[in-house]
Amino acid sequence: MPLPVLYSFRRCPYAIRARLALQAAGQAVEHREIALKAKPAAMLRASPKGTVPVLVLTDGSVLEESLDIMRWALGRSDPQGWLGGDKAGRNDAWALVAQNDGDFKFHLDRYKYPQRFGLADGLAHREIACGFLALLQDRLALQGFLGGARFGVADAAIAPFVRQFAHTDPAWFAAQTWGHLKQWLQDFEASAAFARVMEKHPVWPGDAASVA
Secondary structure (H helix, E strand, C coil), rough: CCCCEEECCCCCCHHHHHHHHHCCCCCEEEECEEEEEEEEEHHHHHHCCCCEEEEECCCCCECCCCHHHHHHHHCCCCCCCCCCCHHHHHHHHHHHHHHHHHHHHHHHHHHCCCCHHHCCCCCHHHHHHHHHHHHHHHHHHHHCCCCCCCHHHHHHHHHHHHHHHHHHHHHHCCCCCCCCHHHHHHHHHHCCHHHHHHCCEEECCCCCEEEE
C-alpha cells in the first residue's frame, strides 16, 4: 500500500509541528528529508513554492501548509483529543496559533536572523515578541497547557516556535521570569513525542533541482 509522502526538514518548526500531528494521529508516511540548498525536483513539482512541509496524499492531492497537514491528520484520527471537546475551545486554540504565526513569527524571524532583514541586531523585535510569550505565560499559570488541562493542538503548533526563540539566546531566555512557560517548553523538549519526530533521517536521494 502506498503511503502519503512527507517532504520535511528536521529543524524547521513548521515541519516539526506537522510531524507531531501525523505522529499523534498514527498516520504513517514516507518521510523524505530534504536539503534546503538542494531541493528535490519531485517536491518542487508537487509544491513550486519550495518550502516544507509538503504532504503528497495517495490520491495525488497536495497539502503544502503545516496547519493544513495538522488538520488533515487530526481530522482522520485524534486519539489524544488534541482538537478539544467543544467548538469554543477549538476556536480559541486556532486563534492563538494564528497569533503565533502572525506577529510572533514576524518578530521571531527578525530577532533570530537580523542580518537577513538589514538589521544590526534583533533586540527591538525580541522585546515586541515577548508580549506574546507573556500571554502564553499567563495562560500556563492558570492551566497545564495552552488550551486547557492537557496537551493539545495549540501546544503542538506553537511549541516549536517558542523553542526556536529560546534557543536564539539560551542564557537570556533562562534569565527571564516566565517560570510556567519555561517548564512547559522543557517538558515538551523532554517528551517522547518530540524525541521521535526529531529523529535524524538521511537526506532523500532524489534529484536535486534547486539551489537556494
